[in-house]
Amino acid sequence: MPPEFYSPPKMARRILQKILPESDNHFLCGDFDEIYNDIFTEKGPMAARLWYCYQLVQSLPRIVAHSISWRIVMFMNFLKITLRNLKRHKGYSFINITGLAIGMTFVLAIMIFIRHELSYDRHHEKASQIYRVNTILGSRDNENKIAAASPAVAEALVNECPEILQATRIFKTLTVHTVKNRDKSFFEERFYYADPTVFEVFTFPLLKGDFQTALAQPHSIILTYETAKKYFPREDPIGKTLIVNDGEGDVAYLVKGIAADNPENSHFHFDFLASFADQEISRVKNWFLIATHTYILLQENYHPSGLEAKLPELIHKYASPLFGERFTFDDWLSEGNKFEMFLQPLLDIHLHSRNIRAQLETNGNIVHVTIFSLIAFFILLIACVNFMNLTTARSSIRANEIGVRKVLGSTRLLLVRQFLVESVLLSLFALVLALFFLYFSLPFLNNLLGRQMQVTALINWHVLPVLIAFALFTGLLAGSYPAFFLSAFHPVRILKGQFEATKRKSRLRYGLVVFQFSLSVILFIGTAVISGQLEYIQTREMGFDKEHVVTLRTTAGTLGRQDSLKQELLQYPDLLSVSLSSSLPGKQTFEETLRPSGTDSGSGIVLTLLESDSDFAEVLGLELISGRFFQREFSSVSPSIVINESASQRLCAAYCWKDPLGKQVTTGRQIFTIVGVLEDFHFHSLHTKIGPLGILPLPKGQGQYMSIRIRPENIPQTMSFIKDKWITFAPDQPIQYSFLDDDFERLYNPEKRTRRLLAVFALLSVFIGCLGLFGLASYSVEQRTKEIGIRKILGASVTNIAMMLLRQFSVWVLLANIVAWPVAFYVMNLWLQNFAYRTEINLFMFIGSGLLVFGIANLAVSYQAIKCAVAHPADSLRYE
């Protein structure tokens, strides 16, 4: 005998019970059960279940429509109330919405920024399969990560590893190229050499020409669209010839194609791509010659770790032949040296290349991205706190409404929902306003961040939902506290008129004020400390005289003739001295190991080496401690070397010398005699400690840089003289000059940018904070009108009352300072660790920032305080 009752699916049954009309719920459920059982016994369980579920699905649209229609009715009511409140309290609404909008503007801007930073190199079709081969070279006590590899690596990798589909090399020389088309000639910084495979690995669309053949022939070249317009404004460049001077001589290149301009969010940008194969260096077999940027294209979905595991073996195979029998590669490694390679995903290059040297261009920094997002989040938080503050402060105004709603049967949940809807609506308004703000402030932000971002990045169909979700989130965040706070009112007490903001509630409100202002104080202190550090940098003795020094890049046209150019320049009375050198302070240098001659390789000290002529010390104003600088005619028997104090100390300590003068040292290739010791001076930026440094005599006819000390008077005439002389030497090449102090200044551009950003953040946060404080003050004054009236009648003066009101708020701002100082101290101390030479954090920065914020906050409050204090007491007491 079958069981008497078959139960329909539990879930479905429960849902059905929920949605059936309430009055007949019981009967109808029974009816459905009965029919279910009938079908069950007749046609089996499947049919019964199907039928039951079908009933549910069938009724779904109606259920949804039903609930939506009621929601809409309710929502319209919420909307109406919100708009009424907005209209009635215009001041509050303005403060609320603007504050929120400013916070949102920042978050949006940062969102664009992060999107931009993350979009780097994504335009390459196979971006996720492309990796750059990086090298690690190191000795016992230091290790360098280099973004490049030997020219031989690419071919070897493709031959040895089947998982590598293709490899390509990009090469850039340190010398600036001069490119000429008939009478048009320009310096070109973005001149790259590349293998023809560059088009297989990367996606560089060609507007003209065929990428299969474009770089295949020797001396072929590809221009970008903009460059093509620059050189061939009116003709078709394909098949035309460009004369390129690469620093060693003129070479004719045939234009074979035109590439689309590189997108801005690309880790390198070329104007020219020339065929690499005709460069000598492309055929180098030495794996230790790190010269080209090498990119490989892996098979789809192939994990690079498998390949990375093979690299040591490969390195061993190719590096070993470079060593002799007596001293093998393994011996070299066992001395503590290091030679490794690793793969860096193309998409990581822009943000994760912090410690990797020899980048093609300056990259972004993931740290900045994190810091900015944090700050933006905090500013948004301040704006939200503001919103909460103002809304709860005004709770007495809304109290009656809430009371009536509750009496009329509104549940707490419904009230919570009402306030959340309200705040979400406000945040949507704010979002619209924020988009406006953003549109107008983006050029400024671009300038600040050094990027070219566009608002259009936000006007995008898949960003729109994010934006709306963002507004929802902000609205919910800002509205959550007021919603729960306001909906908790007791209706009877409110309607009896016993409503009063309790002490506890206002304490929380002021707690939020403290939070806001501590953030502002921290930001201000941050700005002050960075300014202090920059000031310190500018005033610190560099150990050389960086004022009034002109630096020139000697280029192709003057090559080998620098000396005569120097002599010509010295004719002019306002040019005090001229020097040629391989590098200048603030410019790139190379490092080598120096040891006393006769000792083992593997010992010695690492020092920065550069080459200069005999006038170097005079032009830069370097001071000698002992010995001499190079003489004008130096003997070629044993070249001399001048070292700095640090190097001298290191050498003396390592080899127990009393006096380094006259000692023989070697880099392994050549032996030098130490002839002089210079006082330490800052060759690099103040981020790094002064390290050991050596200066070697410059071989004749060389020297990339020319530095010229000029008289401080008549600088324009002097400059025009230098330019004229340049033209006589290199008529077809533009002059490249700058001032040494400017060059040095430029090294601190990132810090300056951070300072500007922080200053903007600080000002904005204090502005938003003040908006909130202003609102709170006006509320507080409103509450105390009668009290103030009575006080005045009893003889209080205007100042008395204004002070009383100011005091109330000042206490909290002062408290904010106390909270902020330790935090700011900790954070800024951390930041200063970036510098080897740093200023002290002094109390003045803290007091100054504190006072500033305090003053601004008081200004915001004082308007309300004074307005209230001068009001006639009769007005406030009239209705009593």
Add this chain to the structure above:
Amino acid sequence: MKYLTRKEELLLLTILRLKEEASLVKIREHLNIFTDKKWSVGNVYVALDRMTKRGYLQSYSGEPSAKRGGKAVKFYKLTEDGIRALVDIKKVQSVMWRGLAKLSPEE
């Protein structure tokens, strides 16, 4: 005076026929057989409910049974208003049909 719709008329007639047995499930079953169409529960219920509110029908609850998951059943019966409404519609129909009795689709 408003006339019954065809659906309402059919429902009332079914209830009359079922006498003491006129529960929603039975009514629907009958309708399905008589009209050779599928009547959904909702369709029947809404019409019954409306006519109850209009006063044509009266409902009373029966005994709960195991087959119904332990829930009681609701029976319907016609009120005097309901019967009058049926009579009214029948009168109108017979007047309208007079003299057209031989009508059939073939002619």
